[in-house]
Amino acid sequence: MSNPFIRLEEVSKSFGLLTVVEGLNLEIGKGEFISLLGPSGSGKTTILMMLAGFEHPTSGAIWAGGKRIDSLPPHRRNMGVVFQNYALFPHMTVSENVAFPLKMRGLPRAEVTERVGRALDMVQLGSLAERRPSQLSGGQQQRVALARALIFEPEVVLMDEPLGALDKQLREQMQLDIRDLHRRIELTIVFVTHDQSEALTMSDRIAIFNRGKIEQIGKPSEIYDHPSTQFVAEFIGETNLIHGSVQSIEGGTARVQLPGGQEVFVETTTNLCPNGSVCLSIRPERIKVGRREVASNKITAAISDVVYHGDHLRLVARSDGQALVIKTDRSQPTLSIGEEVQLSFLPSDCWVVRP
Amino acid sequence: MSPIGLRKQLISLVLVGPLLLFLIFFFAFPLVTMMKSAVSDPVAARALPATARAVASWDRVSPPTDAIMAAFVTDIRQINDDQLFGDLVRRLNSAKSGFRTLMTKTRTTLSEGTGSIDLIAVDKRWGDPSYWQAVSVAASSTITDRNLLAAVDLQRDTSNAITALPADASANRAIMLRTFVMALTVTVACVLIGLPFAMIAASVDGWKRQLLLGAVLLPLWTSLLVRTAAWFILLQDTGLINSVLMQLGVTSGPVPLIFNRAGVIIAMTHVLLPFMVLPIFSVLIGIPKNLMPAAASLGAHPVRAFLNVLLPLTLRGVVSGSLLVFMSALGYYITPALIGGAKDQMISSVIAYYATGAANWGMAGALGLVLLAATMILYAIYLRLSSEREVRP
Numbered sequence: 001m002s003n004p005f006i007r008l009e010e011v012s013k014s015f016g017l018l019t020v021v022e023g024l025n026l027e028i029g030k031g032e033f034i035s036l037l038g039p040s041g042s043g044k045t046t047i048l049m050m051l052a053g054f055e056h057p058t059s060g061a062i063w064a065g066g067k068r069i070d071s072l073p074p075h076r077r078n079m080g081v082v083f084q085n086y087a088l089f090p091h092m093t094v095s096e097n098v099a100f101p102l103k104m105r106g107l108p109r110a111e112v113t114e115r116v117g118r119a120l121d122m123v124q125l126g127s128l129a130e131r132r133p134s135q136l137s138g139g140q141q142q143r144v145a146l147a148r149a150l151i152f153e154p155e156v157v158l159m160d161e162p163l164g165a166l167d168k169q170l171r172e173q174m175q176l177d178i179r180d181l182h183r184r185i186e187l188t189i190v191f192v193t194h195d196q197s198e199a200l201t202m203s204d205r206i207a208i209f210n211r212g213k214i215e216q217i218g219k220p221s222e223i224y225d226h227p228s229t230q231f232v233a234e235f236i237g238e239t240n241l242i243h244g245s246v247q248s249i250e251g252g253t254a255r256v257q258l259p260g261g262q263e264v265f266v267e268t269t270t271n272l273c274p275n276g277s278v279c280l281s282i283r284p285e286r287i288k289v290g291r292r293e294v295a296s297n298k299i300t301a302a303i304s305d306v307v308y309h310g311d312h313l314r315l316v317a318r319s320d321g322q323a324l325v326i327k328t329d330r331s332q333p334t335l336s337i338g339e340e341v342q343l344s345f346l347p348s349d350c351w352v353v354r355p
Numbered sequence: 356m357s358p359i360g361l362r363k364q365l366i367s368l369v370l371v372g373p374l375l376l377f378l379i380f381f382f383a384f385p386l387v388t389m390m391k392s393a394v395s396d397p398v399a400a401r402a403l404p405a406t407a408r409a410v411a412s413w414d415r416v417s418p419p420t421d422a423i424m425a426a427f428v429t430d431i432r433q434i435n436d437d438q439l440f441g442d443l444v445r446r447l448n449s450a451k452s453g454f455r456t457l458m459t460k461t462r463t464t465l466s467e468g469t470g471s472i473d474l475i476a477v478d479k480r481w482g483d484p485s486y487w488q489a490v491s492v493a494a495s496s497t498i499t500d501r502n503l504l505a506a507v508d509l510q511r512d513t514s515n516a517i518t519a520l521p522a523d524a525s526a527n528r529a530i531m532l533r534t535f536v537m538a539l540t541v542t543v544a545c546v547l548i549g550l551p552f553a554m555i556a557a558s559v560d561g562w563k564r565q566l567l568l569g570a571v572l573l574p575l576w577t578s579l580l581v582r583t584a585a586w587f588i589l590l591q592d593t594g595l596i597n598s599v600l601m602q603l604g605v606t607s608g609p610v611p612l613i614f615n616r617a618g619v620i621i622a623m624t625h626v627l628l629p630f631m632v633l634p635i636f637s638v639l640i641g642i643p644k645n646l647m648p649a650a651a652s653l654g655a656h657p658v659r660a661f662l663n664v665l666l667p668l669t670l671r672g673v674v675s676g677s678l679l680v681f682m683s684a685l686g687y688y689i690t691p692a693l694i695g696g697a698k699d700q701m702i703s704s705v706i707a708y709y710a711t712g713a714a715n716w717g718m719a720g721a722l723g724l725v726l727l728a729a730t731m732i733l734y735a736i737y738l739r740l741s742s743e744r745e746v747r748p
Contacts, residue, residue, distance in 0.1 A: 054648050074651035075660075087649035091667045100663070101653035152654060 005030040005188055006051070006156065011060035013046050020046045022212040024060070030155075031186045033179070035199035038209030039235070044192045047209075048158050051190060053077050065155060075104075080149030080157040084164055086141045088133035094144050095120065095129040101152040119147040122181075139170045146178070156188045163198065175202055196236050200224065208232050224283075229354045233281040240287075240324050241353070242280045246272050253347055256280065260320020264297040265347040272352065279353050284327040286349035289315070289341050296344045299324075303339045317343060393502050393720030399493030402443040403430040410491040415515075419487040424474050427490070431465050450489040450501075453480065502721035507531075527705065527722065531729070534702040537619065537691075538684035542631075544624040545680045546673060549631030553672070554665075556632070557639035568636070575629045583690045586622040587613065590694065614696040622690050627683055631676040638672030671741075678737055682730060702726055 004027035013021040021043040028034050036044035049055040050062060053074035062070040069077055088097050095116050102112045120126045123143035133141055142162060149157055159178075163171045179202050182189055193199055199206045200220045207217040208231075216228045227233035230241060244256040247263065254266045256278055264280075272278060291298070301319035315326040315335065324343065335341065400407050409426035413419065434440045440462065447454040457480050464477045474481040481487075492515070504510055508520045508528040556567040574582055589595050592609035600606050612618045642665070650660035688703040702722060710719035 052648070052652055054651075073657075074648065075654050075656055077652075078654070079652060081649065081652035083645045083649055085643065085645065087643060087645040089646060089650075089664055089668075100650070100655070104654040104656075104659060148653065158652075 003030075004028060005032075005065060006190075007063040008047070008050075009061045009063070011047075011050065011057045011062060013043075013050060013055060014058045020212050021050075021057075024212070024214065026207065026214065026217075028188065028190065030188055033182050033187075033189045033191065033202060033204045035191045035193055035203040035206045036209060037193055037196060037199040037206050037235075038215075039194060042209035043212040044194075044209045045160060048160050048190060048192045051156070052079055052081050052158050078152070078154050080152070080154035082142075082145050082149045082157065082159040082162045084161045086133070086145040086165075088141055088144055088148075090133055093130050093132060094125060094136070097133065097144055098148045098151055100148065105152065115151060119151040122150075123147045123177075138166050139174065142166065142174060143177075146181075150181075150185075150187070156190065159189060159191045161193055161195075162191075163193075164195075171198070178202065200236070206236075208235060210235075226351055227281055227353055230279055230281070233351070233353050238284055238325060238327075240282045240284060242282065242322060242324075243277060244280065245277050246274050248274060254278075254352075256350075258299075258320065259322065262299050262320065264299070264350060266350040266352060267347040268352050279355055280350045281353045282324075282345055282350055284314070284325045287324065287326045287328075287343050287345045289326065289328060289335070289343060291342055292344045296346050297350070299343045301341060301343050303335050303337055303341060306335055306337065317341065319343070389716070389720040390724055391720070392716040393718075393724050394498050394500065396446070396493065396499035396501065396717070397497040398439070398442045398446045399490070400495070400497045402434055402439050403427065403490070403494045405430050406490065407494040410487075410495055413487075413491060415488050415491055416484070418482070418484055423487065424481070425471060428465060428472055428474065431462055432469075434462075446493055447489055450493060451486060454486070454489070457481075457486070499717075502717040503724065505718060506721040506725045527702075530700065530702050530705055531725070533699075534685060534726075535729075537616070537623075537699075537701060538681050538687075540620055541623045541627060541684045542677050542681045544620060545628055545631035546677060548624065549628055549676065550635055550669070550673060552628075553632045553635035553639055554669075556636055571629045571632045574625065579626060579689060582626055583622060583693050586618070586625065586690075587693055590618045590621065613694055614699075616695070616699050619691050619695040619699045622694050623684060623687060626690065627680045630679040630683060631673075634676040634679065635669060635672035638669055642668050674737070674741065678734070682734070685726065685730060 006026075006028040008024055008026040011021060011024045011026075012019065020041075024043075024047065026047075036047060038044045046055060050057055050070070051064075053069070053072060057070055060070075061068055064077070064079075089100065092100070098119050099112050099116045102115060107115075116129075117126065120129055123146055125140060125143055125147065128136065128140065133144065136144065142165075145162070162178075163174050166174060175198060178189075181187065182202075191199070191202065200223075203220055205218060206220055206223050208215045208223065210231050216223060216232045223232065223236055227236060227239075233239045233241065242258060244258045244264070247255040247257050249255075249272055252267055254268050254272050255263055256266050257263050266278075266280060299319050301317035301324060303315055304318050304323070305314075305316035307314040307316075311330075313328050313330055315328060317324045317326060326343065403426075405426035406423065409420075409423045413423060434443070440458075444455055444458045447458065457478055461474070461477055461481075465472060492511070501511070504517060505520070505525065506527055508525045509517050510520050512518045552567070552571070556564055556571075559567070590612040591597070592611070592613070594612075596612060597606075597609040600610060601608075612621070646664055646668075647660055650664045651657065655663065685701075686703050687701055688707060691699050691701050692704055703726075706719050706722045706726075709715045709722065
């Protein structure tokens, strides 16, 4: 990134003997929507807390807008934070909550009233301005929290699993709302989540965290289609991991022998050495049942399970002891358990992942 | 009602029965008795039935008629019970001094003969209508507001109008005021110490929190008398506090801490502190942990975040703690009695004096009633204020 807005340089954070974040480097551009994704305890929330100023790095530096901020107290960082459980002030009305950051900045009363009105209209809560947070639904509370974090026009908004407490339908609606807001006002958003589909639908970039380190960072499609490690492949979406040994490499294509003796071709950009063992990731929706005309890999397998999912079928097939999950549309002729089928997939759909 | 429903009701009645009986016999019954004794005044009506009938038509201004005097003579002659006569004399004497000698003299004279006797000849005080007014007031009704009025330093004068007692006659109002001022002082002291303490206790966890809470709770498990006695030892001129102060060279002589207001306030604050700390603490731990970080992220300096967010949310605990401390402090007896001087006694010691020292249950009941009423009014105000705050949208 040529001119990052936020830069974390070799940031580490330990609590006693426990190292939560280790030598982290991360650059976030202005106006970017970046998701920090990972299992709990992977350090993603700690990073957010360090950006907000609630935690201080054990070592390393954090820069924002050209200034070093890691020793700045939270109230002087000008970053909006949306908390997991909204953190609305229960003794204030909706409009008092939203007006809070402006009052803290000593803005004149008339301007506060005007801006609060606009902010509440933006999140469609103008009619509930005099309610207390306890009188609102979860989704409404979330929108108040959002309005409160945006009203003072912060340069960055940090969101800590803001949608975790909402039900599925509301969550999807809020995902679209936040993405829409991000586009409209060109906000820099750092979004912490453990929900991979949330990260995929909303983000410009996703950073996958594992044990205090970034496992992979990139656009959602890069992460999904080309996971760099086994952890990423399994964490994002569903995948089949197949171990094999490299037989030969010609051009960009490697011939890999599977444990059962069947051979598949793999398109690869990674440097592989012949006779080395390798781990392949194949997404379930990339595997087709039946032969295909184009040059593709073919494996024979026996159907061991068929699960009906409404819009698709999930098949489990076994080939030489290796279980493969296949997602297929319902145009498939009916398959019965035990039936022997031919599975095919393109060399470009096999992706070599690091263990 | 179905037999099963009836059975269930019976069972629940049996289960709450013991509690109900306990409350009736040991709480409601004594309370009602005390309240009744504050207003009941049956002695004169019982001892002087004929007089009571005779004075019904008297205007209490003109000299008493012969009929009244004759009825009075009859009544006095019919009193055989010395106990009843003693009660009557005490009752009349409390309304107007002089009755003690007058009545004894009159009874002695009357018992010596029969037939009509000129009372004014027995004692010329019987010619004074004010004595007859006192007899008339006492005999004509079995209930009285005398005690209640006296509890707030009022009386009925000879024309039956309510007037203030002479300044030297009673100090109930001053003591009541002192009681409220002392209770208020203790409450304020408890807030000043208890609020920061509860905040510290709520902000730490693990053994530190247990230690802090234990420090508050431990005194609560000790008897009030023992704690007060301990303060007695600590506060005296040769006590721990004074000897430390003198050894440190802070003072040359002992600071007077006992038998004065300061000592009572110190001891009462210590005794009542748990009732302030615990409600505040329980409110504090219910406040979501992320509100203060949220306030900081929205640009609030820690001091302003405290004033605008944490303090208003803690106020509920402070108010209920204050109410508990204030109400308990109003009724304090042992601590002021042991540690305070004569000028630090609270209203309960006056009640105790009337109940056990002067055997004047009427006054004890009346003062208790006044204290109860004042407390209830304050509680009603608190309820009103707190419900208004919740209802506000």
